Amino acid sequence: MHRRAPSVHPGLMTDMYHPDAAYVSWRTGRNGLATFDLYARTAPFGGAYLLVAGLEAALEFVQSFRYTEEELTFLARIRDYDAAFLDELANLRFTGEILAMPEGSIAFPNEPILRVTAPFREALLLEAGILQAINLATLIATKASRIVYAAQQGQPRRVAEFAFRRAQEPMTVARAAYIGGCASTSLLNAAYEFRLPATGTVPHALIELFDSEEEAFEAVAQAYNRYTLLLDTYDPRRAIHTAIEVALRAQETLGHTLAAVRIDSGDLVADSLYIREQLDKAGLQHVRILASGDLDEWKILELLQAGAAIDAFGVGTALGSGAGSVERGIAGGSLGAVYKEVWYVDENGTEYPKVKLAHEKSTWPGKKEIYRHPQWEEDVVQLAHEPAPAGYHRLLKPVMRNGEMVPGSLPPLSEIRELAQQNLAALPEKYRALTVQEPYPVHFSEGLQVLRRQAARIVGVELAE
Template identity: 80%
Template sequence: MNRRAPKYHPGLMSDMYHPDSAYVSWRSGHNGLTTFDLYTRTAPFGGAYLLVAGLEAALEFVQDFRYSERDLEFLSRIRDYDAAFLDELANLRFTGEILALPEGSIAFPNEPIMRVTAPFREAILLEAGLLQAIGLSTLIATKASRIVYAAEQGRVRRVAEFAFRRAQEPMTVARASYIGGCASTSLLNAAYEYRLPATGTVPHALIEMFPTEEEAFYAIAEAYNRYTLLLDTYNPHAAIHKAIEVAQRTQETMGHTLAAVRLDSGDLIADSIYIREQLDKADLHGVRILASGDLDEWKITELLEAGAAIDSFGIGTALGYGAGSPELGIMGGALGTVYKEVWYVDDSGNEYPKIKIAGAKSTWPGKKEIYRHPNWEEDIIQLAHEPHPEGYHRLFRPIVRNGVVVPGSLPPLSEIRELAQQNLERLPPQYRALKPTQAYPVHFSDGLQAQRKQAAQLIGVALNNGETA
């Protein structure tokens, strides 16, 4: 049976309740200008920060969003929508405004990553697609930055992304991992599409194909000017001696160079130390030792603290779906991004702050701006009309105006990566740590707090003490 790849239908990239909500809005005549904040309440992996990514995919979704005739026919089959409502959907395009933190920015919990203002039906229909685009990429970029940070303790060690075979969205993972600091990808399609460095080694199956490990090593060494040998198919301690013999002979006869050896299993600490000793004895000091095999930032830290002689890492599963650590009780796999209504302007021009009251999930109403202290001492979230704090940097950038992407809002991936690495270097060490002992200070202005109380009073609900700041 032939498998047909699913087609991309931008208008159907939503949950069922989004067109249902739009229909209620249409029937009731409520479609005022509405502002939504996209943010997350906690930082992933027990950390203190988020590395923002996914804006390019989010804007592609916004620009593509529309309903085809077949989409509308499908909607009419699953819901008894009025034909006039479907006619409106046929012509619906995003006409609003989007402000966002540029890709490569550092964000903290409860700070809006994106602010969307548009007629209610436009804004609500985009919710799920925006959350998916920003949430997944930010999760992976943050994970990659943590892994690179763990690997670079003491000196620079390159991290290669090897996640394709286990990634839920391989192209997104490759792109976001590069933003987070990974040096290369194993996925050729991503290397082609995003112009990324492509790297790889060899599989165990290739070694096993030959009668002996030594024959396999010779075949690889003869095929490439620079090559990597996999040592853990049988016995790493025996394999390194064969690898050294092959390296010395092919260097002399062909000028081919052993660039690295890889360990994918076993006792990575003891084996890497032994292998480094043998390589150095053979005057092969430039040969790198690459480690892979279900590694993450915590395991890398343990290896290096124990003295493992590892020069670089290949990371697959942990990046493929932004894994946490079951052993440490740290959740992963998804970023809890939310998209909450915070402001509404009715057809008469009356403005209303919008709030949800739900304990720790209570929202902050109002159109907001975020400002950062130049020395990263604090961030201030305030109402858009409040004065700019002197000396602080505004974080939001206009991305879309009147439905059109602002020129310069989508820089090349190389510039995004450079911005990300600059921001990570500026991030104070106590917040970059894998296990931070304190949260970055994010303060809500007096004006914002007053508006929150006012919004609660308008709907007749009192805020608890824990919900006022």
């Protein structure tokens, strides 16, 4: 029996509690103007920063959010909502304002990456879809930036994203990894859709298809003007001698060039040094050595610190899943950004700061702006009406007004990648490192601290000065 791929229904890209909460809001007549902040409480992978990505997908979700007749029928079947509430959902469209850090920005924990202001039900129903878009893409972009950073110790080295077969969401991974600094993707669909460079070598299965490794290498060398050979199907140290013999013959008879060799297993340090020595002796100094095989930023750094003669890396599983490190006790796999109500204006125009007081999950109330010192000495989070610190850069940019996109809010992917690389290059080394000794300074203004204490008093809690 043929099974069709699951459809995406924007109106149903919520958790169950979102329409349930919207229904209570509707029944009680509370639908004033609410402001929500999206932010992460911690930076992933034991680092200091987050590389922002996923805004384009988030805004596309916001624009497409609506309920079809079929979806409303489904909601009525699973919950006894009033018909008039379903009628409202049928006409619901986002009419509010969104400010966000552009994709490619550097963010730090507890800074709003995105600020949504809209009628309460609109802002609430968008929560899960926006979070999903930002959480995954930012996790992967940050992971990619760390892997590329590790690979570039001492000299520039390219990193190829090989994550398709194990990626949580392959197209998102390919796009975010490119923002993070990966030079190419193995996924042709992503290369086509996003205009990315596509790269790949050959699989072990192709080598095994032939009666001998030499015959396999010959077939590859004859097929392409520039080609890469995979050395570790049987024995990489034996294979490099075969590869050199084939390469020299192919160069002489066909003019075809061996561009690179790849090793995917074994002792990558010792084998790469042996392979480099043999290539150089044969006059093939131009041939690059590529390494792959369950690599991540820490393993790449260890290889290079041990003196491995590796010119480029292919990274799949750790990048595609945003993995941490079990050996180092570092969590990964998800970002955990949250979306919290911070301000509310009721139907009479009365304004209310909103705060959650729950230890490490406590929130900061108020409509905020973020300003960054030009030399990255600190960031200041403050209330929107407070004067900007002199010379500091404003980080939140308007991307939607009155439910419509602000022109220029979705730049080409090439520009996003360029902005990301500029920001990563400007980030002080002590915050770029894989493991940081101290967090980047993020200060909350006095006005914001006063408002937090006031908001706490409203709910009967007295905070220390």
